[in-house]
């Protein structure tokens with residue numbers, strides 16, 4: 001159970017401690033931040049509201065710890081990560097329990113997020129050993145005017161202290177996707193977990209603590225982003241920010257200093273459906289892509305752009321599947337569970353009302369109870385409706401009927417987002433042309449958008465982000481290149 005057994009030391013009374021200097025601590029602020037259970041809408045957990053002084057201390061320890069960590073052999077860093085992965089997977093139940101209670105993730109998805117995270121950590125350890133164990137050797141005579149008098153050796157070196165800020169919807173997986181690459185590459189890390197999801201993250205961090213990482217190398221400071229966020233992101237001790245979330249990331253990018261940024265932000269992933277598509281496959285993917293975790297995935301299908309000639313059939317097929325979705329509590333592993341907060345539910349409702357006023361066709365009756373919103377398919381959406389462009393982050397999916405492929409591509413490209421998209425057709429040549437024309441970081445052919453598997457490159461264009469994630473890209477992003485040039489007094493050519 002959460003906060004018991006090996007996790008008892010992370011709890012003080014009813015407030016979870018924060019983690020710094022290899023210890024679990026109470027904040028001197030004496031203040032706690034409440035985490036509201038989206039299902040009961042009552043306080044489920046409390047975490048420390050860390051002070052600026054505590055953030056300063058965590059940054060100082062991270063800086064010191066990083067210097068010796070960078071001199072720790074790569075195989076040893078990997079060994080500790082493998083250990084943390086095993087401990088995390090062993091304790092999947094209490095961590096998953098927190099995900100159920102604080103972000104209303106369906107029980108099975110919560111458990112698979114934890115297992116996926118353990119696998120990510122192990123894969124990252126292996127990939128790090130491979131790619132960080134190799135550098136480059138260049139010779140000077142390939143560039144005009146040079147003889148072979150210079151040998152250039154390049155290696156990948158750590159950046160220093162990485163600040164990791166994940167969002168509420170994958171508070172464990174999107175935290176370890178930053179922690180593991182940072183650590184294998186020889187960096188230290190300060191984690192600011194999302195408030196909804198903080199307790200899951202604290203449990204996960206304890207698994208790293210139990211694995212025996214050096215003190216100060218990892219810290220986890222809790223508190224509201226709106227209160228300590230700016231202090232963290234503008235902190236002079238931070239050498240790189242890896243952030244996943246919404247528009248907050250755009251503001252952070254403007255405020256951060258001259259440091260590398262990895263930003264994975266919102267999306268409005270379009271699903272383009274051509275006349276020749278396998279409509280059963282499309283319907284199944286729209287359900288999975290649009291409604292899993294109640295649409296609260298950056299990679300959720302957020303607008304369907306279907307050719308008019310097949311729209312009626314597709315909408316009927318999707319409607320039939322929507323009717324089969326179970327709605328209720330995450331503990332019961334329902335498909336549709338309450339969205340993360342009341343303000344999120346209100347925002348979604350605003351989009352639904354706007355669509356109603358402007359004449360959208362409701363395929364189901366709109367129904368809401370507290371934070372629980374029943375799945376809703378909205379047909380005949382037009383570009384003047386907010387939901388044609390905005391990201392609901394909830395179980396409401398708009399359908400726009402199109403008369404040409406160009407119309408679909410144009411709608412997709414007119415969005416300020418450019419995360420992923422997908423196209424359904426049996427014609428692979430057409431699919432490639434459409435994929436090339438879509439201004440998004442990834443296009444899936446004949447499947448719904450997805451970030452995973454976690455080693456695939458994952459990136460957004462436009463307001464959807466900066467840089468690329470995925471295990472290999474994150475390791476590379478959290479390093480820089482150092483060259484050492486050996487200058488020879490006379491040219492030397494290696495003979496066979």
Ligand SMILES: NC(=O)C1=CN([C@@H]2O[C@H](COP(=O)(O)OP(=O)(O)OC[C@H]3O[C@@H](n4cnc5c(N)ncnc54)[C@H](OP(=O)(O)O)[C@@H]3O)[C@@H](O)[C@H]2O)C=CC1
Nearest residue numbers: 167168193194195224225226229245246248264265266298
């Ligand atoms: N592209 C991608 O990979 C993904 C993108 N997303 C996007 O994230 C959004 C939903 O997630 P949500 O958690 O609500 O996103 P937010 O942007 O609201 O929050 C993300 C994180 O930023 C923190 N934060 C808030 N204010 C600040 C600040 N001023 N400075 C620093 N950090 C701050 C939050 O902390 P606190 O919780 O304490 O406010 C949280 O940890 C959606 O737009 C979704 O598309 C989500 C997942 C993946």
Ligand SMILES: O=C(O)[C@H](O)COP(=O)(O)O
Nearest residue numbers: 169297298299450451452
């Ligand atoms: O936040 C998200 O939406 C995740 O990055 C999605 O991950 P998935 O597509 O692999 O579920």
